[in-house]
Amino acid sequence: MIRIKDLDFEVSIRHNEIEDSISNIAERMNQDYEDKCPLLLAILNGSFIFAADLVRHLTFEHEIQFAKFSSYQGTESTGNVKELIGLNVDITDRDVIIVEDIIDTGKTMSTLLANLKDRGARSIEIATLLMKPEKLTVDLDVKYCAIEIPNDFIVGYGLDYDGLGRQYPDIYTVISHKED
Ligand code: IMP
Ligand code: MG
Numbered sequence: 001m002i003r004i005k006d007l008d009f010e011v012s013i014r015h016n017e018i019e020d021s022i023s024n025i026a027e028r029m030n031q032d033y034e035d036k037c038p039l040l041l042a043i044l045n046g047s048f049i050f051a052a053d054l055v056r057h058l059t060f061e062h063e064i065q066f067a068k069f070s071s072y073q074g075t076e077s078t079g080n081v082k083e084l085i086g087l088n089v090d091i092t093d094r095d096v097i098i099v100e101d102i103i104d105t106g107k108t109m110s111t112l113l114a115n116l117k118d119r120g121a122r123s124i125e126i127a128t129l130l131m132k133p134e135k136l137t138v139d140l141d142v143k144y145c146a147i148e149i150p151n152d153f154i155v156g157y158g159l160d161y162d163g164l165g166r167q168y169p170d171i172y173t174v175i176s177h178k179e180d
Contacts, residue, residue, distance in 0.1 A: 002172055004161045009154075009172035013147065018129075018157055018171065019053070021146040025127060026057030029097070029144060033060045038095035040064040040127075041087065043112070046101030049158035049166070050129040050146075054099065062097075065089055069108065082108070084115045092120040101158050102130040103145075106138040113140075129157070130171075 002009050037060070042051035044066050055064060067086040096116065103109050109126060116124055127144035132151050155161045156168035165172070 001175075002165070002168070004155060004165045007153075007161060008175050009156075009161075009165075010175050011170045012152075012154065012173035013149075013157075013171040015157075015169040018147070022050070022053055022129070023057050025144040025146050026054060029127065030057075030059045033058075033062070033095070033097075035060075036095050037061040037063070038097050039089060039091060040097050040099050041116075042066045042099040043101075043108075044068040044086075045166070046158045046160065047099050047129070050101055051099045054127065063089070064099075069111070082111050084112065091116065093122050096121045096124045097144075098124065098126050100126065100128040102132070102154075103128050103140065103142060104132050104135050106136045106140045109140055109142075110138045130154070130159075 040051065040055065040062055042048065042064060045068070048066070051064065051066075055062070065087060067084055069082045070085050071082050098109070098112060098116075100109065103126075113124065125143045126140070128142060129146045131142060131145045131148050133148055134151055153161070153174045154171050155165035156171045158166050159171070160166045
């Protein structure tokens with residue numbers, strides 16, 4: 001068990017299970033991209049460990065770029081607008097693979113897809129380490145999902161609680177919430 005700030009977590013997915021699941025999606029990607037040279041677009045911060053482990057299973061040529069969402073406080077009518085920063089590569093006619101840590105409601109991924117759509121990519125696919133299918137509120141075609149999980153909050157293997165806990169090799173699920 002680990003404690004981060006006010007929350008207790010217990011191990012829910014061991015590192016070797018994570019490794020096996022990543023190697024499974026990598027095998028499928030190796031078939032699908034055999035003669036291509038896609039651009040992997042890894043979304044910071046959460047995907048840095050997943051991306052590092054994933055690429056070491058890939059047998060096709062590829063490039064990798066890391067980009068990040070920056071949230072701006074918009075006007076009352078537009079709400080919170082997210083903009084992709086750090087993608088300084090021309091993706092015209094490229095096969096793009098978005099590499100994400102987790103898809104929860106799917107809103108982040110939808111925003112990203114909308115952002116990339118107008119940039120002329122040949123294809124865009126999604127590779128995510130984790131997905132909470134029951135929480136999905138948008139229509140998303142996720143081609144490569146390593147592990148599907150229930151609705152609980154998790155940390156470890158790149159994922160954080162309030163900026164902490166990304167370093168753990170295993171994934172932990174929250175077990176209690178102390179109200180103050
Ligand atoms: P979505 O837009 O609801 O799909 O949220 C996706 C983002 O929320 C992820 O990129 C994570 O940063 C964060 N997130 C969602 N669920 C969890 C979780 O269980 N633990 C840590 N971060 C999470
Ligand atoms: Mg993320």
